[in-house]
Amino acid sequence: MAALEELVFTVLTQHTSDLNAERAYRSLRRRYPTWPDVMGAPSTEVASAIREGGLANQKSVRIQRILGEILERRGELDLNFLSDLSLSDAKAWLRELPGVGPKTAAVVLSFSLGMPAMPVDTHIHRVSGRLGLIGPGTSADDAHDVLEGMVAPDDRFAFHVLLITHGRRRCKARRPLCGDCPLYAECPARPGLEAAGS
Numbered sequence: 001m002a003a004l005e006e007l008v009f010t011v012l013t014q015h016t017s018d019l020n021a022e023r024a025y026r027s028l029r030r031r032y033p034t035w036p037d038v039m040g041a042p043s044t045e046v047a048s049a050i051r052e053g054g055l056a057n058q059k060s061v062r063i064q065r066i067l068g069e070i071l072e073r074r075g076e077l078d079l080n081f082l083s084d085l086s087l088s089d090a091k092a093w094l095r096e097l098p099g100v101g102p103k104t105a106a107v108v109l110s111f112s113l114g115m116p117a118m119p120v121d122t123h124i125h126r127v128s129g130r131l132g133l134i135g136p137g138t139s140a141d142d143a144h145d146v147l148e149g150m151v152a153p154d155d156r157f158a159f160h161v162l163l164i165t166h167g168r169r170r171c172k173a174r175r176p177l178c179g180d181c182p183l184y185a186e187c188p189a190r191p192g193l194e195a196a197g198s
Contacts, residue, residue, distance in 0.1 A: 108144030123167025
């Protein structure tokens with residue numbers, strides 16, 4: 001997916017499942033085949049097109065504002081120029097867009113442009129905390145930089161995929177499958193560790 005498409009899709013994933021976001025994205029593109037079409041439509045109609053993604057009234061306005069800002073700043077609706085910037089400059093450029101935080105910026109840079117950004121979602125934040133990779137008070141926003149600093153640039157994408165997969169399959173939020181975890185022996189959050197260590 002091209003960077004601009006990834007950006008819009010990632011906005012749609014906020015506070016909903018990937019499945020709902022995919023449905024909303026497909027509906028949006030069916031109704032408005034071009035980004036100028038999205039920009040020129042009434043926000044209520046854009047909201048109607050993306051209703052399945054949740055928070056449609058907010059996301060429709062956000063998407064239109066993002067597109068307008070990109071066009072105003074760049075003179076075109078294209079984000080591929082970001083790959084020519086340093087990682088920190090590319091992140092900063094994206095984060096100046098309305099409603100774009102560290103996770104959204106990292107997803108666009110990593111997935112669409114192959115840059116060594118480290119997206120941190122709820123799964124990665126949870127697993128990183130349980131494994132002691134981040135401190136207990138480290139916010140999800142701060143975890144992006146902390147984890148990026150721990151992992152070599154060439155390994156960040158694979159690290160992201162491994163952590164998110166582990167969080168979805170084993171290290172679940174409510175009922176982690178600790179007995180089936182290959183990291184169990186080394187996990188600082190494993191049940192009974194505090195009792196055994198005292």
